[in-house]
Amino acid sequence: MSDAAVAHEAQEEHPTSTGLNHRKILMWAFLGSECIFFGSLITTYLVYRGKSVVGPYPSEILNIPLTSISTFVLLMSSLAMVLALAGFERAASAGANEDRKRRELQKGRFWLLMTAVLGTGFLGFQAYEFIEFVHHGLGLTTNLFGTTFFVLTGFHGTHVGVGVLWLVSILVLSYFGKVKPLDVELGGLYWHFVDIVWIIIFTLIYLIPH
Amino acid sequence: MSTEAAHTDEAHATTGHYVRIAIVLTVLTILEVATYYVAIPFALLVPLLLVLAGTKFALVVAYYMHLRYDSKLFSGFFFFGFTIEILLLIALMVLFGIRSG
Numbered sequence: 001m002s003d004a005a006v007a008h009e010a011q012e013e014h015p016t017s018t019g020l021n022h023r024k025i026l027m028w029a030f031l032g033s034e035c036i037f038f039g040s041l042i043t044t045y046l047v048y049r050g051k052s053v054v055g056p057y058p059s060e061i062l063n064i065p066l067t068s069i070s071t072f073v074l075l076m077s078s079l080a081m082v083l084a085l086a087g088f089e090r091a092a093s094a095g096a097n098e099d100r101k102r103r104e105l106q107k108g109r110f111w112l113l114m115t116a117v118l119g120t121g122f123l124g125f126q127a128y129e130f131i132e133f134v135h136h137g138l139g140l141t142t143n144l145f146g147t148t149f150f151v152l153t154g155f156h157g158t159h160v161g162v163g164v165l166w167l168v169s170i171l172v173l174s175y176f177g178k179v180k181p182l183d184v185e186l187g188g189l190y191w192h193f194v195d196i197v198w199i200i201i202f203t204l205i206y207l208i209p210h
Numbered sequence: 211m212s213t214e215a216a217h218t219d220e221a222h223a224t225t226g227h228y229v230r231i232a233i234v235l236t237v238l239t240i241l242e243v244a245t246y247y248v249a250i251p252f253a254l255l256v257p258l259l260l261v262l263a264g265t266k267f268a269l270v271v272a273y274y275m276h277l278r279y280d281s282k283l284f285s286g287f288f289f290f291g292f293t294i295e296i297l298l299l300i301a302l303m304v305l306f307g308i309r310s311g
């Protein structure tokens with residue numbers, strides 16, 4: 001193990017005043033602030049809901065079957081993510097049993113890859129939807145619906161994109177032995193968060209009739 | 211997560227457990243989408259959809275994000291932001307509702 005890796009390990013094992021890992025506390029504080037960020041965008045959408053004076057209107061262009069599939073894809077990515085974490089945790093607790101450790105690590109990597117693939121699939125659905133909307137004449141500045149919709153779902157899609165890059169980087173680093181279960185868990189917390197934000201967006205924008 | 215906490219999680223949630231939660235989430239999503247195709251009065255539809263979405267939200271946060279088993283401090287950080295947002299949403303909805311008559 002390199003000196004840097006030893007120092008990193010020591011830092012993680014260092015006792016804290018709360019007894020909790022500082023990186024994990026930071027992640028939860030960040031997610032709390034993200035609640036406010038997305039909440040503000042959702043609130044803006046709701047405040048201006050139904051106030052567009054020119055079309056196209058949501059009821060004319062929202063594609064519920066397509067978005068239902070993309071919602072399912074994102075939900076399943078959350079399952080893949082939690083299975084990836086379970087694999088990395090079991091590998092870490094395998095101790096001297098190298099065979100089991102390798103097997104669990106492979107499982108963890110597979111599910112991590114599946115999470116990234118499903119996340120990319122979700123982004124593909126979103127890109128298709130955006131292009132369709134533009135073809136129907138709805139742009140960022142067309143009306144209040146266009147502005148609030150593209151800003152909200154665009155920021156969410158950006159978060160998914162960042163999540164995919166994060167997960168791929170964890171996957172690559174795991175082949176160099178530089179990934180601990182905590183690293184996977186922090187990436188997973190972020191990933192589940194973008195999933196729960198979509199749960200709310202799907203209901204408020206797509207399913208509640210306009 | 212500390213090793214101890216990770217072991218606690220393992221004791222509570224297994225792969226089968228995660229899969230069962232995914233099945234419940236899928237069923238709830240199917241129910242949500244079904245409401246779009248069934249004629250339900252608006253006054254009933256909105257609370258129904260909010261309950262379904264809230265249940266999905268709670269399942270992911272509690273089991274996939276492990277808040278059910280983790281330190282209450284993490285829940286505090288998360289729900290502090292969440293509560294502020296809900297209050298902001300209610301305040302702005304009321305404010306804009308009054309403004310637009």
